Amino acid sequence: MKIGVLGTGMVGNTIATKLVELGHDVKMGARSADNEKATNWAKEAGSNASNGTFADAASFGELVFVCTSGLGTMPALESTGTALDGKVVIDISNPLDFSKGMPPTLFVSNDDSLGEQVQRRFPNAKVVKSLNTINCNLMVDASRVPGEHTVFVSGNDAQAKKQVESILREWFGHKHIVDLGDISTARGTESYLHLWLRLWGALGTPDFNVHVVRAPAT
Amino acid sequence: MKIGVLGTGMVGNTIATKLVELGHDVKMGARSADNEKATNWAKEAGSNASNGTFADAASFGELVFVCTSGLGTMPALESTGTALDGKVVIDISNPLDFSKGMPPTLFVSNDDSLGEQVQRRFPNAKVVKSLNTINCNLMVDASRVPGEHTVFVSGNDAQAKKQVESILREWFGHKHIVDLGDISTARGTESYLHLWLRLWGALGTPDFNVHVVRAPAT
Numbered sequence: 520m521k522i523g524v525l526g527t528g529m530v531g532n533t534i535a536t537k538l539v540e541l542g543h544d545v546k547m548g549a550r551s552a553d554n555e556k557a558t559n560w561a562k563e564a565g566s567n568a569s570n571g572t573f574a575d576a577a578s579f580g581e582l583v584f585v586c587t588s589g590l591g592t593m594p595a596l597e598s599t600g601t602a603l604d605g606k607v608v609i610d611i612s613n614p615l616d617f618s619k620g621m622p623p624t625l626f627v628s629n630d631d632s633l634g635e636q637v638q639r640r641f642p643n644a645k646v647v648k649s650l651n652t653i654n655c656n657l658m659v660d661a662s663r664v665p666g667e668h669t670v671f672v673s674g675n676d677a678q679a680k681k682q683v684e685s686i687l688r689e690w691f692g693h694k695h696i697v698d699l700g701d702i703s704t705a706r707g708t709e710s711y712l713h714l715w716l717r718l719w720g721a722l723g724t725p726d727f728n729v730h731v732v733r734a735p736a737t
Numbered sequence: 738m739k740i741g742v743l744g745t746g747m748v749g750n751t752i753a754t755k756l757v758e759l760g761h762d763v764k765m766g767a768r769s770a771d772n773e774k775a776t777n778w779a780k781e782a783g784s785n786a787s788n789g790t791f792a793d794a795a796s797f798g799e800l801v802f803v804c805t806s807g808l809g810t811m812p813a814l815e816s817t818g819t820a821l822d823g824k825v826v827i828d829i830s831n832p833l834d835f836s837k838g839m840p841p842t843l844f845v846s847n848d849d850s851l852g853e854q855v856q857r858r859f860p861n862a863k864v865v866k867s868l869n870t871i872n873c874n875l876m877v878d879a880s881r882v883p884g885e886h887t888v889f890v891s892g893n894d895a896q897a898k899k900q901v902e903s904i905l906r907e908w909f910g911h912k913h914i915v916d917l918g919d920i921s922t923a924r925g926t927e928s929y930l931h932l933w934l935r936l937w938g939a940l941g942t943p944d945f946n947v948h949v950v951r952a953p954a955t
Contacts, residue, residue, distance in 0.1 A: 663952050707935035711928070720918060730886075732884055732945060733940055
C-alpha cells in the first residue's frame with residue numbers, strides 16, 4: 520500500500536520504518552524536499568522508502584499518518600492543499616506545548632482538540648485520532664508491554680475507524696481497541712497525556728500502557 | 738477512627754456509608770447542620786453516623802474525605818477555618834463544569850488542578866488526591882471490576898500518601914496503587930476525566946477502570 524508519513528521526528532521515523540518493514544511503499548514528508556532527516560531515512564530504509572515535502576507525502580499516500588509535533592501539525596497539513604480529500608488520515612499528534620517548561624501543557628484542550636481542529640480544517644478527510652496515548656515504539660509493537668492493553672480510535676467515519684482498527688491489530692499487534700466515538704472524543708485521549716506524562720515520571724519508563732477493564736455485563 | 742466526609746451527593750453517601758460499615762465514626766458535612774440529605778443519611782446509617790456543617794465534619798474527623806462536587810469544593814472548605822490543619826485530607830472531587838452542556842469541561846486544568854488549589858489554600862493540610870478516576874461504587878469496592886486495575890495518589894506528604902494507600906488497600910480492596918508524585922500530578926488524574934467520560938459513553942457502564950501495565954524492567 521502507498522502510505523504517506525508526515526513528520527521526521529521519533530514518531531514519524533518509527534512508524535515509517537515499521538511500515539516499510541511490513542512491505543509498504545512509504546514516503547516521509549517534511550517541510551522541504553531536501554530535509555536531511557527525511558533524506559537520510561529514505562536512504563537507509565530501502566527501496567520502498569522515499570521522501571519529499573508534506574504535500575508530496577500527502578499526495579503519494581492512499582493512507583496518511585500525521586506524526587508531526589503538535590505545534591507542527593496544522594502548518595504541515597496547510598501545505599497539502601486538497602491531497603487529503605477522501606483519504607483516511609491517522610492523526611497521532613498531540614497538542615503538547617513545551618514553551619512553558621516541563622511538564623508540557625496542551626495548547627488546545629478541554630472544549631476542543633487537535634483532532635477536531637484537523638477534521639474541521641479538512642472536512643473531506645477521514646480523520647481518525649489514534650495511537651497518541653502510547654510511546655512510539657509501543658505504537659508499532661504492542662508486544663513490548665505484556666498482556667492486554669488498550670488503544671483508542673476517535674473519528675466521524677465508521678468505515679475509516681474499522682480500517683484503522685485492522686491496521687492496529689494486524690500490522691502493529693494491538694489486541695484491545697476501544698472505539699470512543701466521534702472525533703470530539705479525541706479530547707479524551709489528548710487530555711490523557713497529562714496522566715501519561717506523570718506515569719512516565721512515576722514508572723521511569725515510557726514502555727507502559729493502560730488496559731481498560733470493565734465489570735461483566737449484567 | 739473518627740472521619741469527616743464533606744458532601745452529601747452520591748460520592749459522599751457511598752464513601753460515608755462504607756466507612757460506617759467498616760466500624761468507623763463518621764460525620765457527614767453539608768452547607769447547613771439541618772441539611773435534609775445528611776440528616777436522613779445519619780438516621781439510616783446507624784449509631785456511628787452523624788451529620789453537621791462542613792466545619793463540624795472537618796473538626797470531627799481525624800481524617801477528612803472531600804466528596805463535594807467540584808464547584809462546591811472550595812466554598813465548602815472555606816467554611817472549615819483551621820479544622821483541616823495537620824490532617825490528612827483525601828480529595829476525591831473533580832473540577833467538572835456542567836454549565837456548558839454535556840460532556841462537561843473542567844473549570845481548572847492544564848497548568849493547575851483543583852487538588853493544587855486546595856493544597857495552596859490550606860498549606861497545613863496534608864492533601865492527597867485520590868479515587869477521582871473511578872465511579873464511587875468502585876471506589877469503595879475494587880472487586881466490582883475483576884482482576885487488577887489501578888488507582889492513583891498525588892500529594893506532597895509521603896507519610897500521608899502511605900496512609901491513604903493503606904486505606905485504599907485495606908478498607909476498599911484496591912490492589913494496584915501508583916504514587917504519581919507531588920500534588921501537581923493531580924493534573925494528570927483530573928484531566929483523565931475527559932477520557933473517563935468518553936469511556937463511560939463507549940462502554941455503557943461506569944463500572945470500569947484502567948490497569949497500568951508496563952514492560953518488565955530491563
